[in-house]
Amino acid sequence: MGVAIARGWQGYWAAVRLGWAISSNWTRPLLFIVYSVLRPISMALILAVMYAVITHNSAAARPYLAFLIIGTAFWSFIQEGVSEFATGILEDRGRYHVLKYTYLAPLDFPIFLVGRATSKLASASASVVIVLVVGTFALGLPINALAIDYPLLVVACLLAFVAIMAFSVTLSMVLLAGRDSHGYGEIMAQFLYLFSGAIFPISLLPGPLAWLAALSPLGYWLELCRRAILHGRVYEMFPQLSDGEVLGRLVLAVAGTLVLGYFTYLISDRMARRRGYIDMESNW
Amino acid sequence: MxxxxxxxxxxxxxxxxxxxxxxxxxxxxxxxxxxxxxxxxxxxxxxxxxxxxxxxxxxxxxxxxxxxxxxxxxxxxxxxxxxxxxxxxxxxxxxxxxxxxxxxxxxxxxxxxxxxxxxxxxxxxxxxxxxxxxxxxxxxxxxxxxxxxxxxxxxxxxxxxxxxxxxxxxxxxxxxxxxxxxxxxxxxxxxxxxxxxxxxxxxxxxxxxxxxxxxxxxxxxxxxxxxxxxxxxxxxxxxKQQVDEDVIVDLQLEPGRPLLDALRAVEGVGAASAREEDGIDRFSLLLADDAVLPRVLSTVEGSGRRVTGLIRRQPTLEDAFVKLVGRSLHEEDSAENGA
Amino acid sequence: MTQYSPLRIFFKTVVARAYPRVIATWRQVAWIFFDMAFPIVGSLAMVLVYQGLHAPRQYLGFVVMGGAMLAFWQNVLWSMATQFSWDRGNGTLELYTIAPTTFEAVLLGMAVGSMITTTIRAGVILVAGSLLFGISYASGGALAAIGVFLLTLAALYCLGMLLASLFLFYGREAWHLATALQEPVNFLSGLYFPVRALGSYVAGGASLVPMTLGLDAMRQLLLPGTPVFIPVGLETTIVAIQVPLYAVLAGVALRFLETRARSEGKLVTRWE
CATH class of the missing domain: 3.40.50.300 (P-loop containing nucleotide triphosphate hydrolases)
Structure with missing residues (x-):
């Protein structure tokens, strides 16, 4: 048992380092600027201008600007963890033709995928910080790094990361079924954008979609991030719920995602082996 | 049009x-x-x-x-x-x-x-x-x-x-x-x-x-x-005529210590190349005449390696290449890849 | 062996290169979904942001029109600007180079094929978005808007031809360059808000992308009450000037590319 855990940990750590080596953009200025600066800041600025055009920067609407910017900042975790991760796995298969070797390696394939996803989430953290800094200094959000409720923020993020990884690992396995599926990671991230409450309250969604969004852990996670960073000075999606209640719902939603992800993964993995998806020639 | x-x-x-x-x-x-x-x-x-x-x-x-x-x-x-x-x-x-x-x-x-x-x-x-x-x-x-x-x-x-x-x-x-x-x-x-x-x-x-x-x-x-x-x-x-006057011999040896340089140093060996196939070392030698062969075999014997086959054959383009370049195409490829 | 005239080869190349673009629409259903879902979902999100801000209904029209134009911008970036880099990677560019055709003909073929397929997709986005959010347009400006749209399209794809040759210098990094341009241009060109909100200098700079002024002009024509950045006539004139400007610049870049490629030996040959 102990040996198995040690071997699993070793494999996980190797996958994290591999993912970091492949996708880390810290050391390449162009990639760092593109993915960690230009893209997230542009997204935040689009929302800031939309906000300004309608509200003319009125003081009463400031909590809604904070809602938009913090949601966009933390969205980078989903952009990297879901979209970029799934693209990376499909690229391993279609472009570099190495996925089959990883699949055959002695380490468990799901552990490898989780390791790769971890490195993606780690590399997303830069853009989260950058957008929050821009939000504070350029857009005047009242963020005080010393006043952030870090325990709440860390717990919420760790729980969300479990859900994001479960989702992205399962999604990448499902996408292996297609020859042309390399853009689907981004589409899925876009759909999650709608259901996460990142840039508008999920209550604005039409009835059944709002109900579906309430089952997702993402809305609760982002609500807790906003509360942890800005306490009462941010627009709240669930004003009737306390921090503890939101956290409770987050735990339940993450557990649900894990269960659903586990069974979907098993089915997808079996299908992938039966139909030869792992080394299938794709239209990369 | x-x-x-x-x-x-x-x-x-x-x-x-x-x-x-x-x-x-x-x-x-x-x-x-x-x-x-x-x-x-x-x-x-x-x-x-x-x-x-x-x-x-x-x-x-x-x-x-x-x-x-x-x-x-x-x-x-x-x-x-x-x-x-x-x-x-x-x-x-x-x-x-x-x-x-x-x-x-x-x-x-x-x-x-x-x-x-x-x-x-x-x-x-x-x-x-x-x-x-x-x-x-x-x-x-x-x-x-x-x-x-x-x-x-x-x-x-x-x-x-x-x-x-x-x-x-x-x-x-x-x-x-x-x-x-x-x-x-x-x-x-x-x-x-x-x-x-x-x-x-x-x-x-x-x-x-x-x-x-x-x-x-x-x-x-x-x-x-x-x-x-x-x-x-x-x-x-x-x-191929460039090697027409040479005696071309393929020598098969059991694996052992490197021998190519020693064979090239034998007097009368114009060129030599080696490749490994199915666990057997195959040497192609261009000899000035038949009299060189005993000296080659004695060098092999001195190295402690055992001969498993010896064939005299017609020249090929590969032999001409070896004579012109001094090494086989395979060796050149390896040298290029290693470089 | 028969040697044909350059003009004949030019037109045959345009048709031939447009063919896979058009045929791909029916062979790769996944891409139709990708090309349409991305702008639709993006637009829906932005509409809901405006609803969260209690914006006037007219703003939803800005978003839907922006979403339709986004389909073209995505297509220019991912199917024009980066295409020569993909073609280089698999050796196709080598074959284009040694054939008696020209890069201009190949790029024009790509552009024509892309315009046909993307116009259909953008049309679906526009109609679906307008019906979904109950947006009405001023019918009086429709003809003029179509004219502006066609000019914008021509300028945008000439820019795509220019980018295709420039991106080639970055080799495998072309993918990242496209990503680098996507979100910032979405922001600067005012896809989801009237571009006047960016101020004269920023909006003026953003006007280098034909979509900025073209979209603003179409909004002014179809959605009365749109905050005016500059008058429609001037916007249209600038876009009209951009068509030959980008076409000539693309030609210059392609000549430079070909000369550099032949002297360096790497730019058009496949990655090894």
């Missing part, structure tokens, strides 16, 4: 180079890929360019097909200067490379070939009938409506050959066209090239390869290129 046919002057060389050279410069270093290459290929010839990886074969082809400018010297293809007349020249040539992956996976074989035919201005009906004819000849008629992504590598390579032949070029450049193909597919490619040449005796093929047997079997004349220079050229027969 009426087309114009360039006059074909049968006395003019199909390819001619004078002191052709190419240097690649980067911030870190300067690589001389080709230097002082003088070649003249006649119309109707199947001319082979032989050499190890990195010898300069592909650089030579790239210059001749107008993809690359020479650093020095001059080159003409079908009488046209590759530097100044490149636009006119592109009507008259085509190129097929080994392991080609060009085109669009969503297209079917026939559609893909039609697309490339249009880049040469062919009428769609003429292109289609030519494509069908060539597909039939290469045994690809059944996959004519299959998407490119569904082709095996052998089929894909044959399709590339159809692409190269369908526009009826005056000179076609085949860059390692049989690399990584199975025996049957490689034979089909060679057969079609020969048949295509027979259809018009002024058609010319420039073939680069590092398969000696292929060059020996297919080419009218061969140039051996090594480290950017043409070190010999002539008919395969003439090149």
């Amino acid at each position: 009426a087309g114009t046919s360039p006059s074909s002057n049968s006395s003019r060389p199909a390819v001619e180079t004078r002191q052709l050279g190419r240097v690649y410069k980067s911030r870190k270093d300067v690589v001389v890929a080709l230097q002082g290459v003088d070649l003249s290929v006649n119309q109707g010839e199947l001319f082979g360019v032989l050499g190890p990886n990195g010898a300069g074969k592909t650089t030579l082809i790239k210059i001749l097909v107008t993809l690359l400018l020479p650093s020095s010297g001059q080159a003409w293809v079908d009488g046209l200067d590759v530097v100044t007349d490149y636009r006119a020249l592109r009507h008259r040539i085509s190129m097929v490379s080994g392991g080609e992956n060009a085109g669009y996976g969503l297209l079917r074989v026939r559609e893909q070939l039609w697309l490339f035919s249009q880049l040469y201005g062919m009428s769609s009906s003429a292109a289609r009938s030519r494509i069908d004819e060539l597909l039939e000849r290469l045994g690809l008629a059944e996959v004519a409506n299959r998407k490119i992504t569904g082709l095996s590598s052998g089929m894909r390579q044959k399709m590339s050959l159809v692409r190269g032949l369908m526009t009826d070029p005056r000179v076609i450049f085949l860059d390692e066209p049989t690399v990584a193909l199975d025996v049957g597919a490689a034979r089909d490619v060679r057969t079609e090239v020969r048949r295509w040449m027979r259809e018009d005796p002024t058609r010319t093929v420039i073939l680069t390869t590092h398969y000696m047997q292929e060059a020996d079997e297919l080419c009218d004349r061969v140039a051996i290129v090594n480290r950017g220079e043409v070190i010999a050229h002539g008919t395969p027969q003439a090149l």
Whole structure:
């Protein structure tokens, strides 16, 4: 048992380092600027201008600007963890033709995928910080790094990361079924954008979609991030719920995602082996 | 729209180079890929360019097909200067490379070939009938409506050959066209090239390869290129005659300590090469005469290695290469890859 | 061997290169979904942001029109600007280079094929978005808007042709360059808000992308009350000037590319 855990940990750590080596953009200025600066800041600025055009920067609407910017900042975790991760796995298969070797390696394939996803989430953290800094200094959000409720923020993020990884690992396995599926990671991230409450309250969604969004852990996670960073000075999606209640719902939603992800993964993995998806020639 | 046919002057060389050279410069270093290459290929010839990886074969082809400018010297293809007349020249040539992956996976074989035919201005009906004819000849008629992504590598390579032949070029450049193909597919490619040449005796093929047997079997004349220079050229027969007076011996030994340098040092050994096959070391030796053999065997005995086979055989192009270069093609490839 | 005239080869190349673009629409259903879902979902999100801000209904129209134009911008970036880099990677660019055709013909073929397919997709986005969010347009400006749209399209794809040759210099990094341009241009060109909100200098700079002024002009024509950045006539004139400007610049870049490629030996040959 102990040996198995040690071997699993070793494999996980190797996958994290591999993912970091492949996708880390810290050391390449162009990639760092593109993915960690230009893209997230542009997204935040689009929302800031939309906000300004309608509200003319009125003081009463400031909590809604904070809602938009913090949601966009933390969205980078989903952009990297879901979209970029799934693209990376499909690229391993279609472009570099190495996925089959990883699949055959002695380490468990799901552990490898989780390791790769971890490195993606780690590399997303830069853009989260950058957008929050821009939000504070350029857009005047009242963020005080010393006043952030870090325990709440860390717990919420760790729980969300479990859900994001479960989702992205399962999604990448499902996408292996297609020859042309390399853009689907981004589409899925876009759909999650709608259901996460990142840039508008999920209550604005039409009835059944709002109900579906309430089952997702993402809305609760982002609500807790906003509360942890800005306490009462941010627009709240669930004003009737306390921090503890939101956290409770987050735990339940993450557990649900894990269960659903586990069974979907098993089915997808079996299908992938039966139909030869792992080394299938794709239209990369 | 009426087309114009360039006059074909049968006395003019199909390819001619004078002191052709190419240097690649980067911030870190300067690589001389080709230097002082003088070649003249006649119309109707199947001319082979032989050499190890990195010898300069592909650089030579790239210059001749107008993809690359020479650093020095001059080159003409079908009488046209590759530097100044490149636009006119592109009507008259085509190129097929080994392991080609060009085109669009969503297209079917026939559609893909039609697309490339249009880049040469062919009428769609003429292109289609030519494509069908060539597909039939290469045994690809059944996959004519299959998407490119569904082709095996052998089929894909044959399709590339159809692409190269369908526009009826005056000179076609085949860059390692049989690399990584199975025996049957490689034979089909060679057969079609020969048949295509027979259809018009002024058609010319420039073939680069590092398969000696292929060059020996297919080419009218061969140039051996090594480290950017043409070190010999002539008919395969003439090149083999360079080793005609040598005694050629293949020696098979059980594995043991390295012996190649010791064998090369034996008096009367003109050249030696070695390769390992199925756990057995095979040495090819060019000996000045039969009297050298006892000295060779005594060297082997002295090394403690056991002889499992000894064959005296006829010379091949590979032997000529070994004599000219001092090492086998395989060793040159290894040295290049290791470099 | 028959040698055909350059003009014949030019037109045949345009048709041939457009063919895979058009045929791909029916062969790769996944891409239709991708090309349409991305702008639709993006637009829906932005509409909901405006609803969260209690914006006037007219703003939803800005978003839907922006979403339709986004389909074109995505297409220019991912199917024009980066295409030569993909073609280079698999060896196709080598074959284009040694054929008696021109890069201009190949790029024009790509552009024509892309315009046909993307116009259909953008049309679906526009109609679906307008019906979904109940947006009405001023019918009086429709004809003029179509004219502006066609000019914008021509300028945008000429820019795509220019980018295709420029991106080639970055080799494998072209993918990242496209990503680098996507979100910032979405922001600067005012896809989801009237571009006047960016101020004269920023909006003026953003006008280098034809979509900025073209979209603003179409909004002014179809959605009365749109905050005016500059008058429609001037916007249209600038976009009209951009068409030959980008076409000539693309031609210059392609000549430069070909010369550099032949002297360096790497730009158009496949990655090894």
